[in-house]
Amino acid sequence: MKLLILVGAILITVALVLYTKAMFGILKTKIITKKQLFVLSVGFLSEIVAVACMGAVSTKSIFSAHSLLGYAGALFMLAAIVWGWKTSSNDDEWEATILQYNFYRFVYIFWVISYITGVYSATLR
Numbered sequence: 729m730k731l732l733i734l735v736g737a738i739l740i741t742v743a744l745v746l747y748t749k750a751m752f753g754i755l756k757t758k759i760i761t762k763k764q765l766f767v768l769s770v771g772f773l774s775e776i777v778a779v780a781c782m783g784a785v786s787t788k789s790i791f792s793a794h795s796l797l798g799y800a801g802a803l804f805m806l807a808a809i810v811w812g813w814k815t816s817s818n819d820d821e822w823e824a825t826i827l828q829y830n831f832y833r834f835v836y837i838f839w840v841i842s843y844i845t846g847v848y849s850a851t852l853r
Contacts, residue, residue: 732782
């Protein structure tokens, strides 16, 4: 049981590192690359496995404030990734539209807030 929590904590932190690496590149240059989208995609897979591990042993409701915030953050991140892949066409890199850039910024900030609330709620246990 504690192993699943540890694996989940490590994987969600891996997701944070991967999201940060890709998003900082996008937000700094306003350019999206396929490499960044791949990193975001791997981060998302890491997040999904982390949530499954932690959810398997959690005694908290799946409707807690942190859970709902986390699900929303994951859905926003998925939307950002899908939107990125849909705009990629055959180019290796392309400029983000203002709307896309602002959405990516919102998603990243929202996700980090969700991560911080998770860390905070874990320390209360």
